[in-house]
Amino acid sequence: MTSFMPPADRFWWKVPVGRQEIVWILIALTWCLIMFFMMPYWHIYGKQNLSNEAYQTTPAKFGAKVQEGIDQNKVGEEAGLPIIHPPAGSDVYMLARLWQWWPILELEKNKTYRLHLSSMDWQHGFSVQPININMQVVPGYEMVLTVTPDQAGEYGVVCNEYCGIGHHTMVGKIYVKE
């Protein structure tokens, strides 16, 4: 009856707040603060953080880098896609385009790589499965992800940003060797 009537007390803002609400607000505020501190904490002590390194680029420039990487490090082919085995610690380039992740990567376990990602056309989603790492890939931007695969195996790179009719066929591969 009263939530849709004017407050009973004309000076409602002077009515003291009940203890229950005050206690709850303090508890909730504390929890919000803890959640806030978790993020900087993880930046310092956690191992999984988002990259802050990115550059503006163009499809032509980025495509040339990818081609260079393939020319230098190609070790084979699978289903018509080149497989590259870049040196540990190096810059690795992978591009997204309708509807491919290009090339296939072969990485070594527990080695760190600087993985560069960009799109040649529309937006795509870099989703490494089953480990479940997801990044947005945006044309015109080159994201540099410093990554250390610490489990060996075969990983699918699913595109998880809708990119047209062939979206579901856009699957790439990353091999992590012992």
Added chain:
Amino acid sequence: MAQFRTCPDTGLYFHKSAESLIKANAVAAAVALLVAGILALLVVLTRWQAVHLLPADQFYMALTAHGIDALIFWIIFFEMAVLYVASSTLLRCRLATPAWGWVQFLLMLIGAVMTNVAIFQGSSSVMMTSYVPMQAAPHFYLGLILFAVGALIGCFIFFGTLVVAKQEKTYDGSIPLVTFGAVTAAIIAVFTIASGAIILIPTFLWSIGYIAHIDAEMYRVVWWGLGHSSQQINVAAHVAIWYLIAGLVFGARPMSEKVSRTAYLLYILFLQLACAHHILVDPGISSEWKVFNTSYAMYLAVLASLIHGLTVPGSIEVAQRGKGFNNGLFEWLRKAPWENPVFSSMFISLVVFGFLGGITGVVMGTEQINLIIHNTIYVPAHFHATVAVGTTMAFMGVTYFLIPVLFRRQMILPGLAKIQPYLFGGGMTIMVLFMLGAGTLGVSRRHWDMDFTGAALGFDYPGMAYTLMGIGAFGGVIGVLGGGAFLLITVGSLVFGKKLEPSAGLLQSFGLPLAASCYSNQRPETLPRAAPLPVEGHGSSSFEAPGTFVLAMVLLVSFIVYYFINWKYLASVWPLS
């Protein structure tokens, strides 16, 4: 001269022009919900891999239309009706500029039809977010722009009506809390629509070749200024409706006007800033800004929601205890009218919004955790808890109330109406829970085929992912049945429901006001302030709503546990920086 009628059952006053606009907007909303619901069935049966109903092109078309018809057209048409109710009806005030009200309605109607036409012509399957550089037909964007302009006009009529009410002193004291909530929603809406204009107008110009290039990342940042804050409009609006229904069904009064209104103020101050949690894994956005934006801005808004989460059920508890349901912690809740769809819809909305929608939203909005969730089916699961249960069920609940009061029809199929909220809420909850699980296993959202048919390279999801999607989809089908039951009951009541005195004809139900004889030129009595507070109870040092406090602590503990589980999960993925 403004004409009013009184509802003989509730004593609410309806200004004739406002009444027609409320009806027209509510009916348009229902039509949008119907379309969205049919599409939901097609979408969910396609995501059920064992059924895999639609071919890829139709799936993406249906999904685009489902998202837009449900989230934009159903919700915002209904919100227009809510704004008219919260201003004109609750304040017993004539509507400012009724003619502009029809401009609002027509623009939104034309916009909604235009965008739907563009989508079903097949060249605009770009999803609700329409990320550039993927391009839709020009009338896809134009329809959205017209719709937004209409909504903006609706907001200004709302503000105008508040001014008129103040000037003509139609109420005593301050505006009611529900109206205050609507003010919050409308203020955020103005900001939102401004963001929308900044991004959609250039995109429209780009689609007709006037602008050569739109930066894809800039689009994402500004688009989410629109996309995120529009969700805050929904939250503000459905929280207002929670308070409204608590008042209608229980005679509940806010535990503290000051606390509830301050919490709304936090929404205005912070919520619409917090767009960064949609672009956490995007290139070129600094961690400092992301942490600032998701915590400073978002957590203060989260705090506001946590406050409402206590004060809404708390106010119900206090009211129920006042009626003598005083045994133990939960008698007040056990003895609540669980068979009244107005209440059950509202309560399911509250619980699912808090426990499923709220918790998952904050967890995935955490900067680092987002990278194990972004763009998986976890995301749609989260927002079906917030908008498809939270907002939609709050609106459904108030619709049940409005059928007799506004449309003067008795509800048909009361038996079905009793179970409808459980059907819809239950089905959607199943869908949400299982799709959250599937998302954790990496299943992608907006994705036609978990089997990747035709891909050069394959990937096999674990069998469990298929099982979870299957059960989730089954829940979705039940949800669609529940949604269908809602439309059957409400629209059926408008057509077949027994007319109540003063009565309405069929056409009157759909938009037109009731028979002329119901109205008089007499100005409604000034809306009085609520009856004074009982001496004890409010503002006291005892816990007035201990049951609610226990429920709130359960929420908090679930929240904490689930939050840290996700950090643990994050710690198991490859080191990144």
